[in-house]
Amino acid sequence: MEDVPSGAPQHCPGTSSDQAGKSSACQGCPNQAICASGMTKAPDPAVEEIRQKMSTVKHKILVLSGKGGVGKSTFSAHLAHGLASDGSTEVALLDVDICGPSIPKIMGLEGEQVHQSGSGWSPVYVEDNLAVMSIGFLLSSPDDAVIWRGPKKNGMIKQFLRDVDWGDIDYLIVDTPPGTSDEHLSVVQYLSSTHIDGAIIITTPQEVSLQDVRKEISFCRKVKLPVIGVVENMSGFVCPKCKNKSQIFPPTTGGAEKMCQDFNIPLLGKVPLDPRIGKSCDEGKSFLTEVLDSPATAAYKSIIQRIQEYCSSHQPQD
């Protein structure tokens, strides 16, 4: 977790390392004096600001997966919808996928803009009790690519956590991009002085996906992030015509079930493939209220309930 700025000398020890400003690689670096002064080792003041901001947020859940396209955003969106179906629960959904924000589309908020107010950026509301923030709301056209390197993405995430006027909320759900890199480290670091309830890890059944997801679990262990559980998505497909089940992404190595046993973490449930899920997402509607008869809806509801139970039984002590 070194803090190496872009354009640093090749063996830069990182600005927050004990060797900052002192190692041989620091010779001739224009930042040597600043690093040597010890200023860069002090914690980012934003961490404290974010702690204050997050004092009105009861539960914080990260949705992670080492693999792309397994359904992180679909799950995050439906977790938010599911939790917000109780009108007295305030839910916020934050999309930190800076290069591929899907949440605006899935939540039916494409083309919405973020407004400034005295107390910060106002999120976009789907319902009175469901607020959403994404970089998608800050782009002028759907074709705009955010071609940013790490430090700029981190700055944006800092702003999302510190400067958005979330208000009093029960659940903050953070949807992340695939991988174990800048975005993930930044979210965990910026929230380090607050209590994160834990991470939900999404996977699909096949080994090619599981091998990336195992890396994500290693990541959670390294940064001491509790794993609430694993969701196996795209788990089998029931043909709408003959009702026979097929494994499109076959669990050749035992699927999420085996992996959860190996790592001793809970499997929250399996969500089958249903073409109507993708369709609801494209139309920006909640699958949970659009398609009541699908086995996927039942699976989602049971998973959401288990997450609620986890959060209420793991209240921070303070």
Next chain:
Amino acid sequence: FSTEKGNLAQVRHVVLVLSGKGGVGKSTLTTELALALRQAGKKVGILDVDLCGPSIPRMLSVGRQEVHQCDAGWVPVYTDAHKSLALMSIGFLLENPDDAVIWRGPKKTALIGQFVSDVAWGELDYLLVDTPPGTSDEHLAVVESLRKHRVDGAILVTTPQAVSTGDVRREIAFCKKTGLRVLGIVENMSGFVCPHCSECTNIFSKGGGEELAKLTDSPFLGCVPLDPQLSSSLEEGRDFLQAFPDSATFGAINQIAHAVMTSIAERG
């Protein structure tokens, strides 16, 4: 001996495989294209720059290989005795396959720079570069480190649904900004034929890739259906093209490979 191009001096064509969206089949398509090109008698290399989630070693069933050094640099891993398919991936550099590579941008950029300059590919007809999703450090690093060498273009992979094509539109903007030619768009996971009743269901919708190609004025290279035989071949690291030469998926992949070769040849 051209020092300017170094280890890429004998590499004829370089093609990037990109997608703004994850899990749409970039690594699958890269693997299958490489196998199809090899079947067409070409020498092929794959450079896997997905540092946080390298999938190609498993797909080619060369998971636990070690990378050796030679005078010219790192020796890539060959999948066969004829050395017609070479691969380099961070997967070969990890001690434990479950190790997470928790790196921020600058470290990723440095390793990609090394991958581009220090791998002794030797003589290759095609070098395919498989990338992680997004438009960030890895992509900029690849484009920048390949600047000295001519990159023929990029193949963009998408699934049919709007949530995916939306991200791929951003990838096209990336190509325009960095001056990469778009060789074409491939629509993957396009329809699933039920093995029980042969009914075709469009699980992730249909036609999104072709529509996107029209909208952005890019060539459309073809559709690859959802095929459990393809998924399990990749899981087991078998050569799908050899195992199922009669399947419709095989035809689709072969057609895409030839479209790519033609497109590159036409440009010279």
